Amino acid sequence: MTCLRELQGKMANDSHFNHDHGSRRRVWVPGPVIVGAGQSGLAAAACLKDKGVPSIVLERSNCIASLWQFKTYDRLRLHLPKKFCELPMMPFPEDYPMYPSKQQFVEYLDGYANRFGIKPVFEQEVESAEYDEGVGLWRVRSVGLKGDEMEYVCRWLVVATGENAEAVVPEIKGMENFRGVVHHTAEYKSGSGLRSKKVLVVGCGNSGMEVCMDLCNHNAHPSLVVRDSVHVLPREVLGRSTFGLSMWLLKWLPIRLVDCFLLIMSWLIFGNTASVGLNRPKVGPLELKGKTGKTPVLDVGTLAKIKSGDIKIHPSIQSVGNHRVQFVNGRVEQFDAIIFATGYKSNTPSWLKEKDMFSEKDGMPRKPFPHGWKGEHGLYAVGFTRRGLFGSSMDAKRVSEDIEKLWKAEAKHLSMTVGRSFTLQR
Incomplete structure (x- = not known):
């Protein structure tokens, strides 16, 4: 198993990681990169944090849950009772009605992000995400509002842009x-x-x-x-x-x-x-x-x-x-x-350079529920179950548990390596 130190060593020795190409800045992310700060992305980040795994959330808009905030009609309410729509580890407030309004749901998501300290990087439009076979890492390239370019390099990539990205x-x-x-x-x-x-x-x-x-x-x-x-x-x-x-x-x-x-x-x-x-x-x-x-x-x-x-x-x-x-x-x-x-439809094929896990036709996982949450090379999906918020929560829990195992195994491997090195020096 390749540990994080070895991956960082590869980056240090790879000229592609040693300097910027043009104006593009590069950032090493020790945990997963999550694309999308809707309910699915927030649930994934919260579950990972609960497992002790850090992550970074990229969002193309200037706020969380932009679909709910900007692209929904005023009278909208959750179609299902609130107990079936709550995200992991945080129920809706007791004084909320059975079918919360659009504004109440947005307030709930704001409270969820604050409770788990989730601070997405806003106004970052992901233009491509590609697995680099040479270094065993994902390269996630984004463009900011002012045209500034970034590349996030990570072991794990979580796609949380959802089924409803484009009208x-x-x-x-x-x-x-x-x-x-x-x-x-x-x-x-x-x-x-x-x-x-x-x-x-x-x-x-x-x-x-x-x-x-x-x-x-x-x-x-x-x-x-x-x-x-x-x-x-x-x-x-x-x-x-x-x-x-x-x-x-x-x-x-x-x-x-x-x-x-x-x-x-x-x-x-x-x-x-x-x-x-x-x-x-x-x-x-x-x-x-x-x-x-x-x-x-x-x-x-x-x-x-x-x-x-x-x-x-x-x-x-x-x-x-x-x-x-x-x-x-x-x-x-x-x-x-x-x-x-x-x-709406998924926009995943427009930026994810991967053809095995997601269908190019509709941007949905090729494997039917409940098997579409995990791909190869540390690729995951949250919120593509066609089961709304209930499906997002299930995916977020599965993804966080799977990454936690790898994270702990690598931490143990790194600890043993450092321990042997210390013993030899003595």
């Missing part, structure tokens, strides 16, 4: 001709500026459903594009959260029986959702989530607005004109605004 906007024929307002939900804050306007929301996931609800609350006239089948579940069943009840039932019953129970309860509460244009997939909600990562919608009142006609349902878009939208069923309507609730 996804589909290509639609004629979209460039639309003369109304066009936003992705990353830019949408509230419907206050769209009162009395006809708004088309593209995408029927949790975000699309909530944006429609928000538009209704601001007296806009929303329509929803439903391109695929979708599972809509009540947020609570029998007085308990649907997610919590599902997790409890899965301890005793196979997933298909739990899915049957959820679908029966949904039918009793909602009736046949297909009657309002929301066809259900043939595969049950939990099984579908496990196979494809597609999350069921947890209803917060949107379905009632659809049934009342306050929210209209449309099929896929065929083309777009000035203010005109033509749908695949031939119907044509005028809209003042289009909001894309079409989700």
